[in-house]
Structures are given as structure tokens and as C-alpha cells.
Amino acid sequence: MLRISQVVIDLVVLSASFALAFLIRFDGDLPAPMVVRLLLTGPYAVALEYGVLFAFGIHRLSWRFIGLPDTRRILAACVSASAILGGLRFAIGFISEPSLIRYGLIPYGVLGVNLPLAFLAVTGVRFARRTLGEGIESKRRRPVAPATRTLLVGAGEAGVLVARELTSRPDLALRAVGFVDDDPRKAGSVIHGLPVLGTTADLPSLCSRLRVKQALITMPNVPGSVVRRISKLCESARVPAKIIPGVYEIVGGQVNLSRMRDVAIEDLLRRDAVTLDREEVLSFVSGKVVLATGAGGSIGSELCRQLCALGPRRLLLVERSENALFNIHRELTAAHPELDIVPCIADITDQPRMSALFAAQRPNLVLHAAAHKHVPMLEWNPGEAVKNNVFGTKAVADLAVGHGAEAFVMISTDKAVNPSSVMGATKRAAEVYVQSLAEDSKTRVVTVRFGNVLGSAGSVIPIFREQIQQGGPVTVTHPEMRRYFMTIPEACQLVLQAGAMGRGGEIFVLDMGEPVKIVDLARDLIALSGLREKEDIDIVFSGVRPGEKLFEELATLGEGVNKTRHPKIFVGRLQRVPSAEVQLHLTRLRAALTSERSADLMASLRGLVPEYQQIEHPSPSEAPPVATVTTPDPAAPGLVPLAVRQ
Structure with missing residues (x-):
């Protein structure tokens, strides 16, 4: 519709509203003087x-997509116009008789009636245009396949957005039959x-009675326990469960149903x-x-x-893999x-x-995520682990301090606690060195320690998925x-928060929640794939690999942790090793690395990390019990659970 036609329509409906206000004010029987007054006041009032x-x-608002914010703006404009007309009516009322100007008086009653009429008329034509447009669009988007009968789980804000989207998008071939909500x-x-x-407990019976073909979970931020419960209800009803990934998919009151997907393991493990x-x-x-x-x-x-969303002046992507660097650089430059x-x-x-690089760019903030991380691989290549995880970290930290960076944040791992692997020992050695730097440095050097992240490259979940796609078996090292586990976005958010909180020398520990059995993850993934353990696919226990522990700890019983002002970030109470002692051990470690004698290297590594010791593992059939305990300590009321073997 052309702009000029919209102006004409607005003028016509405003004129009609003004005339109707006169008729309503005088019960449809206008006296002759009021007819004259209507003709005189109408043009200037409109x-x-x-x-x-x-x-x-208001002329810039799209008629096709008018919504509640636009309606509020129209109401404000109509109220303002009526207030101005009322002020003119009041001023003209003081002019003495006789005068033609008095014919310009608009009765107060007419003004009172005209306000709602004008508002309804201006908004009404726009909503009529929107309705017409949606009707045409709906016919154009007729589905090519029969619509799938879908039950929406959750009648909150996200659920309403989904229902609205399904109504306006028949091409999605989804027909909502109703909601369930607790x-x-x-x-x-x-x-x-x-x-x-009904409630979610009614889901199986409703699916049977209403011939539902799938359930769509429209609660983007519920805990994983709720998603797990609903998934099991769907499984008992023999209907697939779909989900909208997260609240970040809902922007500006719009929900992107193209991102609707099957429930994934990340959904079952999600936290607040x-x-x-x-x-x-x-x-x-x-x-x-x-x-x-x-x-x-x-x-x-x-x-x-996440850094890009926080508006850095410049972001330097340091990566030795050309392909990985190409991919992340292309992604970030396209998005920002x-x-x-x-x-x-x-x-x-x-x-x-x-x-x-440091001399040319002079970074203010250094986030150190580069590391070798695969435990069995580093057992075979301990020299490379020491070279990268210890001396690579030392090089970056020294450059950050030497060039006056404001902060240096090192990402560590729960495998650094009582390490039983080369990987864990080298990360603990890096923690010790970074902590020693805080003694005389103006740079705030901190470490952030957390456990496994879901779906990272080479981690257990992608491996399980690949094994399931190949028909199995799914290999788990040990039943205990x-x-x-933590999602990658959650871990990174907390890393940035901890880095911002740090004052120098802290080792922050992230609240990872409760530990999860790896075999339970495998069973969940098999079920989410629509398969059944033993019937369709087997789980095989392959034995613990070199350097692995049956459990990981976020802090030792001797260390403990203290609360910070953030409920999911704790600070470890670790005694610092004097800087001179650390330097002595690093000198010996570098000499052992140069000599390429494995025994000397391991001995030097134990000198810096005395708690490092390799452990003998029982066979999968000889699993010891595992318990989760919390060490009582009045000074540390916010201890995270520590898994210990009995």
C-alpha cells in the first residue's frame, strides 16, 4: 500500500470519528447550529x-506488523491531540459574544467521545491490514504435507510465542492441539x-486420546531434571520429544522454530x-x-x-591450527x-x-585457553605435555606481565587436583607457576579451574554419538x-566473571554441580537416539586408560574452597609455593625436557607437583564404591562436593 493512500485513510477515519462523536453526543439528532459547528471545527480538528x-x-509504523508497542504509541498520540483540542476549547470559551470564532468551540462531550473513537479507528485500520496480510501469507504458505499434531509442553511466555508462530506459519506443517502445564x-x-x-503427568493419556505425534517442550530455561522427566513421559507415550534450545533463541518477541530439535544430552544435564x-x-x-x-x-x-558480545577494542585470535583459526575468524567477522x-x-x-605479537599489539587482557588436554595421548607424549602446558603457559604469562597487561586468566582443569596423569600434573605445574607470579606482579594473574565441558572436541559425548551412528558397541572405560560436566557457554561465562573478580593469585573453582556416571550418559544417548540398550546396541566396558581416575575432584580435602560473591564461583585455599622454589624446579624440568630422558622428566615434574602419582586401576568388574562427601569447615561454608573413594 502506498504511503499517500495510508495518509488518506487516516484522514478519512479521523473525520468519520469526529463526525460520529457529534452524532453520539446529541443522540443522533444534530441541531442546525451544531451542524455548522461540525463543518467549521472538523477540518482544523482532524x-x-x-x-x-x-x-x-505514527506514519512510519508498518501497518503489516503492528503490535502492542505501536498501539501504545498511537494511544499516546490520540491523548495528546485531545488534550490540545481541549486546551483550545477552554481558551476560545473566554471570547465574548457575538463572534464567529465561537463557532469554533468543540463541545467537551464531543471531545470525550472522539478520543476513544479516533484511537479505535486509527488502530483498527492497521490491524485490519495486518489481518488481511496474515491471511494472504497463510494461504501462500499452505503446507505441502499433512500437519503433525503437536502437544506444547509449557504454557508460559515462550509457549505463547510458539503458539502464535504456529498459527501464522502453516508451512511448518505443525498443528498445535493444546498445552500441558504444571x-x-x-x-x-x-x-x-x-x-x-492438563499437567505434564497427563501427557501419556493426552497423546493417546488426541492422536499426538510429537511433544514440543516450550520451556527454554527449565532445569535438566525437568527435561529428563518430560522426555521419559514422552518415551512412555511413544512420541518424540522436541525442544527449543534456549531463551537466546527468542529475541524481540520472536521465536525461531527452525531451531526446534530433538532433546539432546545437554538438555538432560542443563542447570539453572x-x-x-x-x-x-x-x-x-x-x-x-x-x-x-x-x-x-x-x-x-x-x-x-562471548568476548565479541562485550565490545573489545580489538580481539587477537591466537591459534596454531590454520584451519581452526580460519573457521573461528570467519564466523566472528561475519557475526561482528x-x-x-x-x-x-x-x-x-x-x-x-x-x-x-605482544610487542606489536600490547594486549590489556590475556585469556589463556591453549593446552594439550587428551589424557592417554599425553601419557604417550609427556615431553610435549610439559613443553606446551607448562612452558607454553609460562611464556604467555611472562609476556603478559612483562608488557603490563591488566589481567592474565589461565584456564585449568579438575585433573590438576591430586593428578594421576601427565596432563593433570602439567596443568597443576602451570597453576603453581601462575600463582607464584602474583607475588611481585602488577598484572592480575588468576586461574579458573573446572571439569569436563559437554560436546568439546574429542570428548566422550561426540565419541558416543559416533559409536551409536555406527551401530555400536558404545565403549565405557569403567562402570563407576x-x-x-558443564556446558561450554556456561563455563566460558563463569571464566569471564571469575577473571573480572580476580585480584591476583587466586585459583577459582567453578561449581560443577553433581558428578555424573559416564555409563549413565551412554544410556541417555542411546535412549535419545530411539534405541534400547542390549536390544539394539550394547555397552562394553573397556578398562580405565593410562592416567585416568575413576573420579575427579575440584579441590583437595586439604585445600577446601571459600565462597565468593558469585554463587557458582569459589576460590581455592591453596598455599603458594615461593617464587624462587618454583623457578628452581622449572630449571630442573627444562633440563630434563632437553635431555629427553623420560624418567628424569617425570622425576622433575613430581618435584614441582609432589602430589602427582600414577595409580593402579581395578578391573571394571572390581569397581569400588564411590561416595560424594562435603568436608565440614566453618571457614568455608560454600564447599563444593568432592568425590572420594572409600
Whole structure:
């Protein structure tokens, strides 16, 4: 519709509203003087009303997509126009008789009636246009296949958005039959034309009675335990469960149903959403030159995504894998064309290259995520583990301190606690060195320690998925193998929060929740794939690999942790090793690394990390019991659970 036609329509409906207001005020029988007054006042009243609408920007609003915010703006414009007309009526009332100007008086009653009429007329034509457009669009988007009968689980805000989207998008071939919701106040109500049929406990019977073909979970932020319960109800009803990934998929009141997917293992393990002190994190990153090592890895790439959202002045992506660097750089520049994102091919153990990079870029903030992480692989290659995880970390930390960076944040692992592997021992050695730097450094050097992240490259979940796709068997090392898990975005959010909180020398420990049995993960993934254990696919126990523990700890019983002001971030109570002693051990470790004698290397590593010891593992059939205990300590009321063997 052309703009000129919209102006004409607005003028016509305003004129009609004004005339109707006169008729209503005088019960449909206008005296002759009032007819004259209507003819005299109509043009200037309508012109003034449209002028106010124009001043409020109503002419720029899209008729096709009018919504509640637009309606509020139209109401404000109509009220303002009526107030101006009322003020003119009051002023003209003081002019003495006889005068033609008095014919310009608009009765107060007419003004009172005209306000709602004008508002309804202006909004009404726009909603009529929207309805017409949606009808045409709906016919154009007729589904090519029969619509799938879908039960919506959750009648909250997200559920209403989904229902609205399904109504306007028949091409999605989804037909919502109603809601289920555990809020008793919603029972029996109708929301956006769909009835609330019962609670989630009624889901199996409703699916059978209403011939439901799938259930869509429309609760983006519920805990994993709720998703698990609903998934099991769907499984008992023999209908697939779908889900909307998260609240970040719902932007500006719009839900992207193209991202609807099957329930995944990440949904079953999800926890409450992380709450950040955004102002603190913004001040930590915004407007600064930030360097991130390991930028192409699972953790590093997600850190860089979140950093981009915080507005750094420049982001330096340091990565030795050309392909990984190419992919993350292309992704970030496409998503944030306004940012200065610099890809830097570099190995953190290449001292000349890293020195030149720091000298040229002078980063304010350094996030160190580069590391070798695969436990069995590093048992076979201990020298490379020491070179990268210890001396690579030392090189980056020294450069950060030497070039006056404001903060250096190292990402560590729960495998550094009482390490039984080369990987864990080298990460603990790096923690010791980074902590010793805080003694005389103006740079705030901190470490953030957490457990496994879901879906990272080479981790257990992608391996299980690959094994399931190949028909099995799914291999689990031991029936009592347990790990802490956290999603990659959650871990990275907490890393940034901890980095912003740090004052120097802290080893922060993230609250990982409760440890999860790896065999339970395998069973969940098999069920989510629509298969049954033993009937369709087997689980085989292959034995614990070199360097692995049956459980991981986030802090030792001797260390303990103290609360911070963030409920999911704790600070470890670790005694610092004197800097001179650390340097002595590092000198011996470097000499052993140069000699390439494995025995000397391991002995030197134990000198720096005396708690490092390799352990003998029982066979899978001789699994000892595992218990979760919390050490009582009045000084540390916020201890995280520590898994210990009995």
C-alpha cells in the first residue's frame, strides 16, 4: 500500500470519528447550529489530530506488523491531540459574544467521545491490514504435507510465542492441539486459542486420546531434571520429544522454530541459567585489546564469541591450527563486522613469535585457553605435555606481565587436583607457576579451574554419538567412572566473571554441580537416539586408560574452597609455593625436557607437583564404591562436593 493512500485513510477515519462523536453526543439528532459547528471545527480538528500523529512518528509504523508497542504509541498520540483540542476549547470559551470564532468551540462531550473513537479507528485500520496480510501469507504458505499434531509442553511466555508462530506459519506443517502445564491456575484456560489440557503427568493419556505425534517442550530455561522427566513421559507415550534450545533463541518477541530439535544430552544435564554481573564483566572487557590463546578450540572459540558480545577494542585470535583459526575468524567477522578481529597463527611455545605479537599489539587482557588436554595421548607424549602446558603457559604469562597487561586468566582443569596423569600434573605445574607470579606482579594473574565441558572436541559425548551412528558397541572405560560436566557457554561465562573478580593469585573453582556416571550418559544417548540398550546396541566396558581416575575432584580435602560473591564461583585455599622454589624446579624440568630422558622428566615434574602419582586401576568388574562427601569447615561454608573413594 502506498504511503499517500495510508495518509488518506487516516484522514478519512479521523473525520468519520469526529463526525460520529457529534452524532453520539446529541443522540443522533444534530441541531442546525451544531451542524455548522461540525463543518467549521472538523477540518482544523482532524488536521491537528493528524499533525500530532505525525509528530509521534505514527506514519512510519508498518501497518503489516503492528503490535502492542505501536498501539501504545498511537494511544499516546490520540491523548495528546485531545488534550490540545481541549486546551483550545477552554481558551476560545473566554471570547465574548457575538463572534464567529465561537463557532469554533468543540463541545467537551464531543471531545470525550472522539478520543476513544479516533484511537479505535486509527488502530483498527492497521490491524485490519495486518489481518488481511496474515491471511494472504497463510494461504501462500499452505503446507505441502499433512500437519503433525503437536502437544506444547509449557504454557508460559515462550509457549505463547510458539503458539502464535504456529498459527501464522502453516508451512511448518505443525498443528498445535493444546498445552500441558504444571501451574494449576492455568488448568482449563485458553491461551492464544489453544486449551490448557492438563499437567505434564497427563501427557501419556493426552497423546493417546488426541492422536499426538510429537511433544514440543516450550520451556527454554527449565532445569535438566525437568527435561529428563518430560522426555521419559514422552518415551512412555511413544512420541518424540522436541525442544527449543534456549531463551537466546527468542529475541524481540520472536521465536525461531527452525531451531526446534530433538532433546539432546545437554538438555538432560542443563542447570539453572548463569547470572552474571554484566557491568563488572563489561568493564573487564569493553574497549580493551584482548588476546585469547587456543582461539580455535572448543573453549577458546566460545570464549571469543562471548568476548565479541562485550565490545573489545580489538580481539587477537591466537591459534596454531590454520584451519581452526580460519573457521573461528570467519564466523566472528561475519557475526561482528564492526569489531577489529585479528587472526594470529602462532604457537605459544614459539618465544620469538609470541614476543613480537605482544610487542606489536600490547594486549590489556590475556585469556589463556591453549593446552594439550587428551589424557592417554599425553601419557604417550609427556615431553610435549610439559613443553606446551607448562612452558607454553609460562611464556604467555611472562609476556603478559612483562608488557603490563591488566589481567592474565589461565584456564585449568579438575585433573590438576591430586593428578594421576601427565596432563593433570602439567596443568597443576602451570597453576603453581601462575600463582607464584602474583607475588611481585602488577598484572592480575588468576586461574579458573573446572571439569569436563559437554560436546568439546574429542570428548566422550561426540565419541558416543559416533559409536551409536555406527551401530555400536558404545565403549565405557569403567562402570563407576564419574565426571563433572558443564556446558561450554556456561563455563566460558563463569571464566569471564571469575577473571573480572580476580585480584591476583587466586585459583577459582567453578561449581560443577553433581558428578555424573559416564555409563549413565551412554544410556541417555542411546535412549535419545530411539534405541534400547542390549536390544539394539550394547555397552562394553573397556578398562580405565593410562592416567585416568575413576573420579575427579575440584579441590583437595586439604585445600577446601571459600565462597565468593558469585554463587557458582569459589576460590581455592591453596598455599603458594615461593617464587624462587618454583623457578628452581622449572630449571630442573627444562633440563630434563632437553635431555629427553623420560624418567628424569617425570622425576622433575613430581618435584614441582609432589602430589602427582600414577595409580593402579581395578578391573571394571572390581569397581569400588564411590561416595560424594562435603568436608565440614566453618571457614568455608560454600564447599563444593568432592568425590572420594572409600
